[in-house]
Amino acid sequence: MEVVSRDGFRVPRLGLGTYRMTGAGCQGAVESALGLGYRHIDTAQMYGNQDAVGAGLAASGVARAEVHLTSKCHHEIQTPDRIRAACAESLRLLRTDYLDLYLLHWPRPGSDLPAALETMMALRAAGMVRQIGLANGTVAHLRQAIDEVRAPIVCNQIEYHVLIDQTPVLSWMRGHGVVVVAHVPLAQGRLAEHAALAAIGRRYDADAAQVALAWLLDQPDVAVIPKAARPGSQVANLEAMRVRLDDFDRAAIAALPKTLRCVNPPFAPMWDAAG
Numbered sequence: 078m079e080v081v082s083r084d085g086f087r088v089p090r091l092g093l094g095t096y097r098m099t100g101a102g103c104q105g106a107v108e109s110a111l112g113l114g115y116r117h118i119d120t121a122q123m124y125g126n127q128d129a130v131g132a133g134l135a136a137s138g139v140a141r142a143e144v145h146l147t148s149k150c151h152h153e154i155q156t157p158d159r160i161r162a163a164c165a166e167s168l169r170l171l172r173t174d175y176l177d178l179y180l181l182h183w184p185r186p187g188s189d190l191p192a193a194l195e196t197m198m199a200l201r202a203a204g205m206v207r208q209i210g211l212a213n214g215t216v217a218h219l220r221q222a223i224d225e226v227r228a229p230i231v232c233n234q235i236e237y238h239v240l241i242d243q244t245p246v247l248s249w250m251r252g253h254g255v256v257v258v259a260h261v262p263l264a265q266g267r268l269a270e271h272a273a274l275a276a277i278g279r280r281y282d283a284d285a286a287q288v289a290l291a292w293l294l295d296q297p298d299v300a301v302i303p304k305a306a307r308p309g310s311q312v313a314n315l316e317a318m319r320v321r322l323d324d325f326d327r328a329a330i331a332a333l334p335k336t337l338r339c340v341n342p343p344f345a346p347m348w349d350a351a352g
């Protein structure tokens with residue numbers, strides 16, 4: 078499995094997203110993915126599936142040290158005591174004594190971001206988490222975290238796919254060595270049916286979803302975490318790593334409208350704040 082590597086932080090370029098999977102279905106999907114060679118699993122307190130992810134990891138027989146495990150603390154609990162308790166609970170449910178990456182999920186408007194980050198740094202110093210980062214951090218969040226708090230943020234997980242323009246936050250992250258983990262890389266499945274991507278894929282014997290993933294996988298410092306319950310989709314997404322787009326394809330994808338934001342809950346930040 079190829080890895081994204083930046084300043085000592087290493088993460089497998091393709092991971093399995095687990096949002097909206099719970100129970101036996103989630104356990105089975107995690108087990109299947111690990112059996113196929115996935116070594117990066119993305120979960121969160123908010124998904125209510127950390128127990129199932131932990132069960133899948135245990136049942137897979139794959140050594141914990143071989144797997145990159147990301148979890149995130151819920152946006153409603155971003156005070157120091159509750160972050161510490163949430164992290165301990167994640168470790169218990171996931172049946173592990175450390176997380177590879179712990180993310181502040183949806184930094185909350187009006188919350189004390191420095192206090193939350195100091196707590197995450199203490200979890201890191203205690204060995205409960207190896208690295209820390211943000212999920213859905215804006216440029217304003219990143220500036221505060223890195224320039225003001227001096228938090229060692231290695232990653233920002235953001236919505237990123239062929240139909241959204243993330244230039245401001247990506248430019249900032251690339252300039253500061255922050256790795257991108259692209260969530261909803263298939264625009265929640267919509268891109269599997271995208272005609273222009275399907276047309277590009279015909280040249281490579283690839284389908285539209287594989288082209289959407291190949292476009293992301295081609296970019297330095299980008300890892301992707303498509304969710305795939307079906308083993309067939311898990312295999313197809315692994316095979317997207319063999320698709321190499323050319324400049325002609327990239328130009329066609331650059332010309333697509335970049336106006337689709339799939340994940341925009343009421344507690345989302347001002348996306349272009351200080352962008």
Ligand SMILES: NC(=O)c1ccc[n+]([C@@H]2O[C@H](COP(=O)([O-])OP(=O)(O)OC[C@H]3O[C@@H](n4cnc5c(N)ncnc54)[C@H](OP(=O)(O)O)[C@@H]3O)[C@@H](O)[C@H]2O)c1
Pocket residue numbers: 093094095096097119120182183212213234235259260261262263264265266267269286287302303304305306307309310311313314340
């Ligand atoms: N940090 C955040 O705030 C945040 C927000 C959203 C998501 N995420 C993370 O990102 C992950 C991915 O996002 P997502 O699950 O919302 O959407 P997604 O990965 O863009 O799309 C998932 C959908 O695409 C389908 N699919 C997967 N591979 C396919 C293939 N090769 N061909 C055709 N269809 C395919 C899946 O179907 P099947 O499952 O039926 O196979 C599922 O319906 C989440 O699971 C979560 O881990 C993070």
